[in-house]
Amino acid sequence: MRDPQPIPEPPMAVDPRFWPGKRVLLTGHTGFKGAWLSIWLAHLGAEITGYALAPERAEDMFAALDLPSRLGGRMHHQIGDIRDLEGLRQAICRARPDIIFHLAAQPLVRRSYRTPVETFAVNAQGTVHLLEAARAHDGVCAIVIVTTDKVYENTGHEQAYTEGDRLGGHDPYSASKAMAEIAVSAWRRSFSSEGGPAIATARAGNVIGGGDWGEDRLIADAMRAWRAGGELLIRNPHATRPWQHVCDPLRGYLVLAQALTADGPRYATAWNFGPETNSVRSVADVIGRLAEHMRAHEFAAHWRQESHANQPHEAAHLELDCSKAREELNWRPRHDVDSAILLTADWCHAQQSGASPQELFDLTLQQITG
Numbered sequence: 001m002r003d004p005q006p007i008p009e010p011p012m013a014v015d016p017r018f019w020p021g022k023r024v025l026l027t028g029h030t031g032f033k034g035a036w037l038s039i040w041l042a043h044l045g046a047e048i049t050g051y052a053l054a055p056e057r058a059e060d061m062f063a064a065l066d067l068p069s070r071l072g073g074r075m076h077h078q079i080g081d082i083r084d085l086e087g088l089r090q091a092i093c094r095a096r097p098d099i100i101f102h103l104a105a106q107p108l109v110r111r112s113y114r115t116p117v118e119t120f121a122v123n124a125q126g127t128v129h130l131l132e133a134a135r136a137h138d139g140v141c142a143i144v145i146v147t148t149d150k151v152y153e154n155t156g157h158e159q160a161y162t163e164g165d166r167l168g169g170h171d172p173y174s175a176s177k178a179m180a181e182i183a184v185s186a187w188r189r190s191f192s193s194e195g196g197p198a199i200a201t202a203r204a205g206n207v208i209g210g211g212d213w214g215e216d217r218l219i220a221d222a223m224r225a226w227r228a229g230g231e232l233l234i235r236n237p238h239a240t241r242p243w244q245h246v247c248d249p250l251r252g253y254l255v256l257a258q259a260l261t262a263d264g265p266r267y268a269t270a271w272n273f274g275p276e277t278n279s280v281r282s283v284a285d286v287i288g289r290l291a292e293h294m295r296a297h298e299f300a301a302h303w304r305q306e307s308h309a310n311q312p313h314e315a316a317h318l319e320l321d322c323s324k325a326r327e328e329l330n331w332r333p334r335h336d337v338d339s340a341i342l343l344t345a346d347w348c349h350a351q352q353s354g355a356s357p358q359e360l361f362d363l364t365l366q367q368i369t370g
Contacts, residue, residue: 014254018261020045025095027082027130028052028103029075032212033146035061036246037101037253039361040368042074044254049095051080051088052104061211065357065364082126088133092140099257100143100197102130105177109150110216112173123176124183131187131199140197142260144253149205149242149274149320150174151181158240160277160321163203163270181270188268198264200256204249205242205274205320208286208340210347210364212246222287222303223348226294232303237284241318242274245340247368248333249273255331271329274320279337286341293345343367 024041028034029050041048048071055063068077076095080087082104092100105123106112112119127145134140152161153168167182169175184201213220225232252273259267291301325331335343350363 014040014044014251015258016044018258019254022046022099023049023095023097025049025051025092025097025100026103027101028105029067029077030055030060030062031103031105031107032061032209032214033207033246033250034103035065035067035211036209036364036368037103037250038062038067038071038075039364040250040254042071043365043368046074048075049078049091049097050075051078051082051091053081054079057213059213059351061360061364064211064351065361070357070361082129083121085129085133088129089136092133092137096137096139098139098141099261100130100134100140101253101257102127102143102145104130105146106173107148108214108216109171109173112171112176116172119172120176120179123173124179127180128183131183135187135191135196142257142264143197143199144257144260145180145184145199145201146253147177147181147201147203148174149203149272149318151178151203154318158319160319161272162321163272163324192268198260198268200260200268201270202249202253202256203270203272203274203320204252205244205318207244207246207249208344209246210344210351210360210367218283218287219290219344219348222290222294222301223352225303226299226301227352232287232301234283234287234303234305237287237305238282240280240282241286242280242320243286243337243340244273244275244279244333245335245343245367248275248335248340251334252325252329252331255329259329267328271325272320272322273325273331273333274322275333275335275337275340277319279333279340280319281337286337289338289341290345293342294349299349 024046029038030052106119151167153166167178169178181201184199208219222232287303294301
């Protein structure tokens with residue numbers, strides 16, 4: 001009888017030997033994290049098919065850098081809606097992906113109160129569409145479904161949530177993402193015996209970085225106010241969040257995809273990708289540090305608490321326990337919150353100072369590889 005073979009340990013970092021020539025379908029590639037991930041994948045030599053709605057604003061990273069032309073033949077850019085099951089099936093059939101990263105979402109808590117039906121349709125049913133479309137394609141090896149730290153039933157206690165904690169959601173956004181997690185679990189249990197792709201979910205914290213101009217985003221709201229010479233109004237200055245630079249969770253997604261490809265049954269589960277405990281800071285602390293950096297760039301950066309009493313519910317404290325990713329994927333964040341804020345401020349300043357698309361692209365690559 002042969003001795004059992006040891007399970008190889010996954011790489012601590014993104015493996016540049018793994019990605020050249022890999023066919024990757026990336027939903028949500030026109031969004032903030034999707035644009036950063038597109039650049040990273042192209043830099044690694046992957047062949048990318050992007051499937052997403054058009055970017056909402058000309059200043060959003062995808063449009064501002066004109067990524068389809070900037071990435072040349074490395075990206076096939078397709079406008080599509082994940083609520084369109086047949087469109088997704090056709091996109092996967094054409095792309096023949098080895099790996100799928102599912103980032104497309106309605107990502108805003110406050111918008112979800114205004115558009116709950118759309119939020120559930122995109123985040124929950126859209127994820128089901130992606131899973132079902134991928135199930136019909138034999139070539140997919142690994143799928144990384146990106147959800148959020150807000151999938152946990154927030155008890156109001158200052159505790160770090162682990163992957164085994166109860167799922168829930170007070171608001172439509174959080175609940176719709178928890179439903180996506182449940183759908184993934186059901187797909188694993190129902191169809192894994194068919195030999196389909198290995199599916200994992202990735203739960204990241206509050207991600208910041210250059211190129212994010214979404215509504216109700218702290219950094220984006222600050223930059224819009226300050227470039228107009230105004231004052232930033234903060235809803236919940238004492239709320240704490242696990243702040244992290246966009247490169248840290250993206251590196252987690254890439255390493256997770258590598259691990260899924262190497263040993264799907266071992267890694268097809270849920271994963272937290274968040275900062276160290278000392279980077280769990282209040283909104284006031286983060287915006288104060290950003291203001292210091294922007295004042296150094298001659299921005300009149302000021303803020304105060306918004307006085308409106310009737311605000312939609314938002315959790316007072318969020319924190320992730322990422323020991324599982326540290327121990328089993330050898331993943332750790334490279335940036336603390338101060339480094340994340342500095343990198344974000346440098347990118348925002350470059351864009352506001354009129355840097356060309358190529359200069360912003362080069363700065364993005366420098367932050368990815370630095």
